[in-house]
Amino acid sequence: MSDFLNLQEFLNIAKEEDLFAIVRPGPFICAEFESGGFPSWLLREEDIDFRNSNPTYMKYVTRWFNVLLPILTMLQFTSGGPIVALQVENEYALSGKHDLSYLRKLRQLMLDNGIKELLVTSDNPPRGTYGTIPELFFMTGNFNKNVKNQLDMLKTLQPGKPVMVMEYWSGWFDSWGSRHNSFPVEMFKEGYETILSYSASVNIYMFSGGTNFGFLNGASNNILHDDKYYFKPVTTSYDYLSPLDEAGNYTDKYWAIKELLQKYNKVKTRLIEPPEFQDTESYPTIRLEQQLPLSDLLPFLPNVTSKTVVPMEKLDVNQNNGQSYGYIVYRKTNVDIPANGTLLIEGRIFDTAMVLVNGVLISPWLERVKDLKRFGTYQIKDSSIVLSTTEVKQATIEIVVENWGRVNQGSYKQYKGLWQGGVKLNDAYLYDWTIYPVEFQKKLTDLLSGWKKVNNSTVGPCLFKANLHIAGKPRDTFLYMENWKKGIVIVNGFVLGRYARMGPTQTLYLPATLLQQGDNRIYVFEHFKPALKVEFSKTILYNVH
CATH class of the missing domain: 2.60.120.260 (Galactose-binding domain-like)
Structure with missing residues (x-):
């Protein structure tokens, strides 16, 4: 991932292209990104609480900002760079927290590190000032429906100030197991023209579709009570129905934007010719050459022994930073399984599980939407499955759990794997596990x-x-x-x-x-x-x- 992470180079390219930049350094960014941008190793801190003035949380935020902000300070517009504004937090009114002293601390960290440009917050206008401090921050809005009403709300909330839409949503993201979203160009164009005719500033989210490469997709969980767990992992594709699609090519929304800007922009600027369309390739089908079963893969991995099952984040691997992504395998050997012996996983599985007995998969396949209601998913609390209809002596049981993405809004202490209880065979707990982190580094x-x-x-x-x-x-x-x-x-x-x-x-x-x-x-x-x-x-x- 290191090739993706040169922030200074990215912002300098923006400057070379004569573009201004609004930087949103968080510490929470949402963006349907894994855990909203928070690293999973923070979960090793037992007393941490997120997105408020919790001392442990703020210790790491301060450390992060004291490294990041000096880089951004050099790239401010007042220092010859492209940065004209910085956003503090993101949609804080939706956070489930209301700690205004936390917002003040973030602002002070920015000021102490030499930030001089405009500081803004962004939220849905109907939530009013719940997630901001009007005397300290310029308020912006996020929406794509009821556009005129939402603009009027922003104007009422901060009279005498400009109106800005920080996120005019060009579409929406998709979640596994749900239908593909839609936001037709006609609806997009109507809302965009309303904003331009209002003489408001506007930033389109997303203008260019993206990709949640690797394991970096987030998830949503709009119902936080455990009895109604509503986990919806975001797809790898973050095309978002954007003006430039996931591959960077033009869509109808791109040409609609260009047409409306020419109509409403009174100050004419020199425009370069748009780059040529870059056609994609459909390469010939290729055949599989070789395979490596899970049992042959595990010897190449580190392992940890534990009396009980523990989540990814608690594994003493990766220089004691725990495991962030991928899969976690819980292996128990020398188990005598009686006929019709039932395996019970207490609590929920985070997020999907495959169960193998002596290397043979015995749990159901997860290939259709309806399968999300079967054994092996987060939707089932206290999952159970019959391991074998006949007696099996000295068996090896493997439970392979997948981290399908950490929630990016509302829920923050999200351990992955098995951790809400123990694992039982009939009425007896199974102890002494060998645990493998499968991260595919x-x-x-x-x-x-x-x-x-x-x-x-x-x-x-x-x-x-x-x-x-x-x-x-x-x-x-x-x-x-x-x-x-x-x-x-x-x-x-x-x-x-x-x-x-x-x-x-x-x-x-x-x-x-x-x-x-x-x-x-x-x-x-x-x-x-x-x-x-x-x-x-x-x-x-x-x-x-």
């Missing part, structure tokens, strides 16, 4: 050996390998994954993202920058049943099963 895929010939009848978690040979210059493409069931794709050691046949997204955007001329290694970690081939598409595709 690049160094892992480089080290793997012992690959086997592809077995067409393989069922259960397994890593597959294929090769894409590109003779000329690589081009953007989409991996078409609808014929697979559920899992992740890795390209040249880089975790591209997640797929799930249930939909709505059936493709994964693969930018040319992640490919190379010659051979490209494509790995697919499939939970249930492989398609035995990797297919490609020129466009993003949607379908729900």
Whole structure:
């Protein structure tokens, strides 16, 4: 991910292109990003509370800002840079907190680090001043419906000041197991013209569609009470129905924006010709070459022994920072399973689970929306499953739990794995587990050996390998994954993202920058049943099963 993280270079490019920048450093950013931008290792602090004046939380915020803000200070407009404003927090009125002293502390940290530009907050206008301090911050709004009314609210909330829409939503994000969202160009154009005719400033969110590469998608949970757990993980695609789509190409909304700006912008500026359309490629289908079952993958990983099951974040791995992403495997050996022995997982699974007995998958497949109500998902509290109809001596039980994305708004202490209780076989707790963090770091895929010939009848978690040979210059493409069931794709050691046949997204955007001329290694970690081939598409595709 290091190639994505040069903030200073990014802002200098904006300056070179004669663009202004509004920087939103958080510490909470939302953006449907994993945990709203908070690192998971914060959860190792037992006394931490998020998005308020909690001393432990503020200790880390201060440390973060004292590194980040000096970089931004040098790039302020008053110092010759592109930054004209900074946003404090994000939609704080929705946070479930109301700690105005916390907002004051964030502001003071910015001032102490040399920030001189305008400080703003952003929220939904109907929430009024609940998430801001009007005398300290310029208030902006986020919305895409009832546009005129929301603009009037902003004007009433801070009379005599300009009106600005920080987020005019060009569409909406998608969640696994839900239908693809829509926001037609006609509706978008009507709202955008209302803003421009109001003489308000406007920032479009999103202008360019994005991708939640790797394991970085967030999730929503609008009902926080555990008895009604409403977890909805966001898809890898963050196309958002944007004016520039996920691959960076023009949509009807782009041309609508250009038309309206020409109509309402009284100050004419020199405009460069838009870059040419960059066509995508649908590469030929490639066959799987080799496979590595989960049992052959685990020996390459570190492991931790524990009397009881513990969440990812509590594992003493990664220099005692815990595990952030991927999967966690709980293995219990030498178990005598009686006939019709039932495994009970107390509490909820965070987020999905596969159960194997002696390497054989015995839990149901998760491939359709309706399967979310079966064993092995977060929707079921106190999940149970029969391990075997016959007696099995000295068995090995493996529970493979997937982190499907941490909630990015409203819920913050989100441990992943098994942690709300113990694991029972019939009425007896199982103790003394060996726990493996499966993070799919690049160094892992480089080290793997012992690959086997592809077995067409393989069922259960397994890593597959294929090769894409590109003779000329690589081009953007989409991996078409609808014929697979559920899992992740890795390209040249880089975790591209997640797929799930249930939909709505059936493709994964693969930018040319992640490919190379010659051979490209494509790995697919499939939970249930492989398609035995990797297919490609020129466009993003949607379908729900």
